[in-house]
Amino acid sequence: MITTAPEPIEAAPATPGGRVWRRFRANKIGMVAMAMVIVLAVVAITFFILDRLGIPFPMDPDATNLERKLLPPNAVNWLGTDNLGRDVLSRLLNGAYISLTVGFVAVFVSLFIGVVVGAVAGYIGKWVDNLIMRAVDALMCFPTFFLILTAVALLGPSIFNIIFVIGLVSWTGTARLVRAEFLTLRESSYVQAARALGQRGWKIIFRHILPNAAAPILVTAVLGVPEAILAEAGLSFLGFGVQPPQATWGNIIADGKTYILDAWWLILFPGLAILLAALSFYLTGDALRQAVETRSERQ
Amino acid sequence: MSKPLLQVRDLCIDFVLEDRTIEAVKGASFELGAGETLAIVGESGSGKSVTALALTRLLPVPPAEIKRGEILFDGQNVLTMDASQLRKLRGGRIAYIFQEPSTSLNPVYTVHSQIAEAVRLHRPDVTDVDAEVVRWLDAVGIVDAAKRMHDYPHQLSGGMQQRVMIAMALACQPDILVADEPTTALDVTIQAQIMELLASLKERFGMAVILITHNFGIVSGFASRVLVMYRGKIVEQGTTAEVLRAPKHPYTRALIDCIPQLGSTEKRLKTIDHAELDAA
Numbered sequence: 001m002i003t004t005a006p007e008p009i010e011a012a013p014a015t016p017g018g019r020v021w022r023r024f025r026a027n028k029i030g031m032v033a034m035a036m037v038i039v040l041a042v043v044a045i046t047f048f049i050l051d052r053l054g055i056p057f058p059m060d061p062d063a064t065n066l067e068r069k070l071l072p073p074n075a076v077n078w079l080g081t082d083n084l085g086r087d088v089l090s091r092l093l094n095g096a097y098i099s100l101t102v103g104f105v106a107v108f109v110s111l112f113i114g115v116v117v118g119a120v121a122g123y124i125g126k127w128v129d130n131l132i133m134r135a136v137d138a139l140m141c142f143p144t145f146f147l148i149l150t151a152v153a154l155l156g157p158s159i160f161n162i163i164f165v166i167g168l169v170s171w172t173g174t175a176r177l178v179r180a181e182f183l184t185l186r187e188s189s190y191v192q193a194a195r196a197l198g199q200r201g202w203k204i205i206f207r208h209i210l211p212n213a214a215a216p217i218l219v220t221a222v223l224g225v226p227e228a229i230l231a232e233a234g235l236s237f238l239g240f241g242v243q244p245p246q247a248t249w250g251n252i253i254a255d256g257k258t259y260i261l262d263a264w265w266l267i268l269f270p271g272l273a274i275l276l277a278a279l280s281f282y283l284t285g286d287a288l289r290q291a292v293e294t295r296s297e298r299q
Numbered sequence: 300m301s302k303p304l305l306q307v308r309d310l311c312i313d314f315v316l317e318d319r320t321i322e323a324v325k326g327a328s329f330e331l332g333a334g335e336t337l338a339i340v341g342e343s344g345s346g347k348s349v350t351a352l353a354l355t356r357l358l359p360v361p362p363a364e365i366k367r368g369e370i371l372f373d374g375q376n377v378l379t380m381d382a383s384q385l386r387k388l389r390g391g392r393i394a395y396i397f398q399e400p401s402t403s404l405n406p407v408y409t410v411h412s413q414i415a416e417a418v419r420l421h422r423p424d425v426t427d428v429d430a431e432v433v434r435w436l437d438a439v440g441i442v443d444a445a446k447r448m449h450d451y452p453h454q455l456s457g458g459m460q461q462r463v464m465i466a467m468a469l470a471c472q473p474d475i476l477v478a479d480e481p482t483t484a485l486d487v488t489i490q491a492q493i494m495e496l497l498a499s500l501k502e503r504f505g506m507a508v509i510l511i512t513h514n515f516g517i518v519s520g521f522a523s524r525v526l527v528m529y530r531g532k533i534v535e536q537g538t539t540a541e542v543l544r545a546p547k548h549p550y551t552r553a554l555i556d557c558i559p560q561l562g563s564t565e566k567r568l569k570t571i572d573h574a575e576l577d578a579a
Contacts, residue, residue: 196389212405
């Protein structure tokens with residue numbers, strides 16, 4: 001009989017982040033999804049820089065060539081060309097940074113508002129909490145996408161407006177979550193101890209409570225990115241999004257829908273790109289949630 | 300004789316709930332001199348912790364409400380202090396140690412950063428904060444303090460966590476240390492160590508100590524004066540020796556009788572019959 005040496009047991013990392021990372025690493029789907037997110041981010045940044053430097057790669061995303069329009073995937077245009085003869089691959093790569101920027105910045109905006117509002121409501125409590133949470137309830141009654149659509153229609157469809165409108169209407173979930181965390185944590189012994197030490201209110205909020213609520217906040221943030229990406233794609237598809245000639249995943253599909261029966265590649269590839277991006281973020285967020293949820297872990 | 304450091308006069312604290320009002324403390328009066336040790340003894344809900352928290356107005360308002368009375372610290376009325384005066388009082392003059400050391404330390408920060416926070420808050424003139432942290436950890440008997448200070452609370456045992464809490468409280472150099480059941484969550488041998496530590500630190504740094512406990516056993520060797528609370532009232536106060544030898548109030552007597560005696564032949568431990576006490 002062959003006996004193998006037992007695998008060395010890794011010492012539990014001391015830092016809270018270290019422990020979360022150790023559990024996250026054990027999740028294969030999560031790791032693959034996170035690798036996808038990183039690849040997407042690198043691609044988006046690379047092509048954004050190439051575009052700014054004026055180096056069109058593989059070719060100029062905006063160059064029209066009517067002699068080569070609506071070509072299926074071929075040796076020159078790997079993913080085919082659209083109705084104006086523009087290279088679909090170039091447009092996809094060029095549009096990636098718009099999707100990711102919208103995703104990240106919109107989440108940042110919504111996170112900022114959500115955390116501040118939720119923290120104030122949860123920490124102060126009493127009538128302030130009541131007032132804020134009823135306002136949040138009221139805001140949640142509106143169907144988010146139509147709210148975004150209306151706001152963008154009124155403000156005009158620039159990328160700046162889109163990011164802020166998405167951010168401004170999607171913070172309610174975060175606010176509720178943060179409030180709930182604060183309600184529990186403000187009663188905890190170490191918050192009491194910090195108060196007994198003579199610490200200031202805002203320092204208790206930001207130094208003592210917020211870091212302990214960081215895990216669920218981070219999870220909602222990651223899960224919020226695909227929501228924002230999908231919202232932007234939806235807006236662009238409806239023509240309220242980023243305006244042509246700038247390519248985004250949503251408006252490539254919008255342009256291609258006229259030729260849906262003849263040129264499947266115009267819909268399929270940007271659709272896959274959106275799916276892949278959203279899925280990667282969702283799975284990463286989900287793995288992260290599982291990694292942080294084992295809260296009562298003791299050494 | 301000089302004025303006592305802390306004077307509490309006719310303190311009445313209510314908890315105003317939606318459907319009823321609970322009188323938690325009904326007219327408590329006591330004094331504490333500089334460097335003195337006072338034990339407040341009583342069972343759960345007798346108002347001892349509420350009294351202690353009221354000293355720096357730590358009670359949540361609402362539901363708590365200080366209805367009447369006066370708390371004078373060093374001649375100043377605590378009840379009329381503004382927020383910034385209160386922040387200086389809390390920690391800086393009157394510091395607390397709580398019952399549950401494992402939850403009183405913030406899990407996301409190292410021991411070092413939590414003690415450093417206390418030092419920076421109340422002693423801004425200290426330049427070498429690291430050395431100060433090590434000094435206090437040494438003082439509370441943490442071995443290899445320079446290394447252990449980078450540990451997170453969960454890496455320490457319960458006894459060590461309580462030592463860290465004590466270091467944190469002492470690092471602000473308070474005039475009064477309020478220890479609210481400091482050993483209840485610890486096992487008996489550690490209890491003894493922590494009580495010894497508190498006694499020696501008190502000797503060394505000369506602050507006054509208010510020990511809150513339900514255990515007469517740890518009072519006798521520690522406190523010079525005892526104050527017994529029952530149902531929100533101070534039913535008896537005096538020197539520890541007096542109270543232990545000749546308890547006047549039936550509740551005090553009952554409480555002392557509850558201490559298990561080594562070598563006693565009685566099979567059942569004594570309990571307190573509240574109905575009988577109320578009738579008396």
